[in-house]
Amino acid sequence: MSSAARRPQLPAGFFDKDVETVARALIGITLLIDGVGGIIVETEAYDEDDPASHSFRGPTARNASMFGPPGHAYVYRSHGIHWCLNFVSRAVSGVLIRALEPTAGLDAMASRRATGEIRRLSAGPGRLCQALGIDKRLDGRSLAQPPFELSGGDQTVRITAGPRIGISRAIDTPWRFCLEGSRFLSRPAPRMSDG
DNA sequence: GAGGCGATTGGCT
DNA sequence: GCCAATCGCCTCG
Numbered sequence: 001m002s003s004a005a006r007r008p009q010l011p012a013g014f015f016d017k018d019v020e021t022v023a024r025a026l027i028g029i030t031l032l033i034d035g036v037g038g039i040i041v042e043t044e045a046y047d048e049d050d051p052a053s054h055s056f057r058g059p060t061a062r063n064a065s066m067f068g069p070p071g072h073a074y075v076y077r078s079h080g081i082h083w084c085l086n087f088v089s090r091a092v093s094g095v096l097i098r099a100l101e102p103t104a105g106l107d108a109m110a111s112r113r114a115t116g117e118i119r120r121l122s123a124g125p126g127r128l129c130q131a132l133g134i135d136k137r138l139d140g141r142s143l144a145q146p147p148f149e150l151s152g153g154d155q156t157v158r159i160t161a162g163p164r165i166g167i168s169r170a171i172d173t174p175w176r177f178c179l180e181g182s183r184f185l186s187r188p189a190p191r192m193s194d195g
Numbered sequence: 196g197a198g199g200c201g202a203t204t205g206g207c208t
Numbered sequence: 209g210c211c212a213a214t215c216g217c218c219t220c221g
Contacts, residue, residue, distance in 0.1 A: 196220105196221090197219105197220090197221090198218105198219090198220090199217105199218085199219085199220105200216105200217090200218085200219105201215105201216100201217095201218105203213105204212105204213095205211105205212095205213100206210105206211090206212090207209105207210085207211085207212100208209085208210075208211100
């Protein structure tokens with residue numbers, strides 16, 4: 001393994017923290033699935049006592065992964081059509097991965113998405129999963145094992161926070177986090193309300 | 196068991 | 209901006 005260009009892996013215990021901390025820490029991290037992916041630029045946090053979270057009304061077959069150990073994936077189907085990827089953190093929680101800046105395997109992403117428009121390859125949770133080939137098979141899988149590869153986090157990034165998107169409960173909780181200035185967000189950045 | 200709704204997206208008015 | 213697509217889960221009866 002070449003050393004210089006290799007990004008550092010995430011430290012042990014990265015996901016064993018409260019969900020808001022993890023959601024913020026994930027901004028700027030590189031996510032690859034079988035070598036395809038990019039830099040995480042947008043996340044949302046969903047906590048245990050959060051009325052907007054799938055876990056709010058207790059465990060079901062769908063949300064079982066959220067009740068499992070940190071550092072695993074929770075993948076669910078949205079609106080019967082799309083897949084959405086979450087990272088489980090401490091306790092019953094999940095970080096929704098909403099957008100990536102594509103950096104690796106752009107050909108594969110464009111092929112799966114049937115578009116060459118880079119800015120829309122993985123801007124949005126459903127688009128991201130389509131571009132990276134994510135589906136139910138990855139639900140419950142460890143993020144420390146292939147096909148997942150997470151790295152980076154060595155550099156400081158500026159983050160903006162705002163309300164989460166597309167929910168009807170707890171709509172004012174500012175748990176959507178974005179990389180400041182990114183052109184690869186699913187929606188316009190929230191008004192700068194955070195550092 | 197029936198009816199409604201959703202952490203979305205793409206296409207049309 | 210509005211709405212359909214499509215299916216698993218929730219609520220109510």
